[in-house]
Amino acid sequence: MMQKELKQGIKDALPIVLGYLPLGMAFGVLAKEAGLSVIQATMMSVLCFTGAGQYITIGLIQAGGAIITIFVANVLVNIRYLLFSTSTVPYLKGHVPPLIASLLSYGLTDETYAVAMNHYQDHPATSAYMAGLNLTSHLGWIGGSLLGAVLGSFITNTDQFGLGFALPAMYTCLLIFMIKRRADIWVAVSAAVICLVIGYLAPSTMSNLSNIIFATLIAATLGVIINGQH
Amino acid sequence: MDNTNIWLIIIGVSIISLSPRILPVALLSRFEFPAIIEEWLSFVAPAVLAGLTAVSVLAPEGVIDISINNIYIWAFLPTVIAAVKTKNLFVTLLAGIAAMACLYNFVGI
Incomplete structure (x- = not known):
């Protein structure tokens, strides 16, 4: 049962990974250009997992912005997650132990939120599903960042493969399902x-x-x- | 910017970006929401998804661009059809990506 839920979570994360790989790679390339080491660029994706927040941070580092400006910008970018996270509570309560639910909620993003909320419409939430979905998506983001930082500007333009539309297509589809x-x-x-x-x-x-x-x-x-x- | 500052930024951004996701679940899980709040929260996901869809399709570069030159709008159409017809996320995603690849490489607008 638990293994099945974990597998389902991993499977549901694959479309997200498809979108995160090119975005993570783009972040890795930009971070390297802004003067971060490969380790710093990768660790930022490990510890922060905030697409827009990381892009803005890199932009501000490159522009010589103050640290406080970087922090304020990140508060503004991430504040919407208060709302997202709160709206998951009724679905998690009674199904996922509060400590595990809190810890795994670190992996809440626009995309994992969209996929999870669709899943919860007709399946009860489980720790295993949440872990499979959030950790796999995070690995995609970390892997993309690492690749981008290592390969740098050797990376060919991923737009030509249509991957720029992966996330918009996912939003569209999940909206229709919802x-x-x-x-x-x-x-x-x-x-x-x-x-x-x-x-x-x-x-x-x-x-x-x-x-x-x-x-x-x-x-x-x-x-x-x-x-x-x- | 020196290394210490970069690490300081990474740790600061980590705390700032993870706490709004973790804290509501950590703090609110023990409370029972009133029915009307629960109903209100049930509309958050469709509203958020509609907002994300609108922004990502109609403002792909961060600026609103509602014109025939915006290929994201053209790729949106087959994506909607695929979603309604197949009810399958993966097939829909492939349809959207394939449509975008064609538009990007062959239409050239």
Whole structure:
């Protein structure tokens, strides 16, 4: 049973790995260019596991930004995970022991969140599934970073293989799978529109994805109101 | 930037990026949420995914680009069809990646 759950988690992580390898490689190349050693670049992916946060950090290191600026930028980029993480609690409670759930939640990313929440719609959460999904995804990210840092600019352009669309395709597909209730459609459409309007009016929100936080707060509230009318 | 500072940054960013993921699960798991909060939270995932989809397809370079030159929009269409028809993530992903590879190499916009 546990082994089956672990296998399922690893299997569900493979599409994520497909997207993380090129992104991790790009990070490794940039980190090396910014003056990090191979060990530092790889350890950053081991310890941080924050795609956007790591890119911004490298950019700021290269631009000679202050350490405090780097930390503030990372708070802004990662704050959305408070919301993501909180929304997983009802699914984990009673299924995964709190200590294990907390520890494995280190591996919560946009992608593992999307895949896990889809899985939890019709399967109870388990420690083994969570471990398989999060650790495999993390290994993909670490492996990509290491490859990028070692091979540097020898890497050919991965865009030509269409891998740049791996994560957008995954979001699209999981969004479609996730829409079950009538209210979900309205939540999804309003979240997308609000997200773009905020991103248009305040382009700086696009770089830390804070537009997604505001859009989610409004759209989820709308969902409760629509759902309550039935 | 010297080595000590780089390690300091790596450890700082690690704490900053991991705590918002770990702390809610660690602190909130012992509480029972009121039904309305639980319902509200059930809409977070569809909202987040819609936001991520919109941004990644309509602003692939970080700037909103709703035009026929944005090949991500063209690759989005077969991806939606594959997702609805096959109900299979892996097949959908391959369809999206193949569509993007074709657009990137052959359309050249």
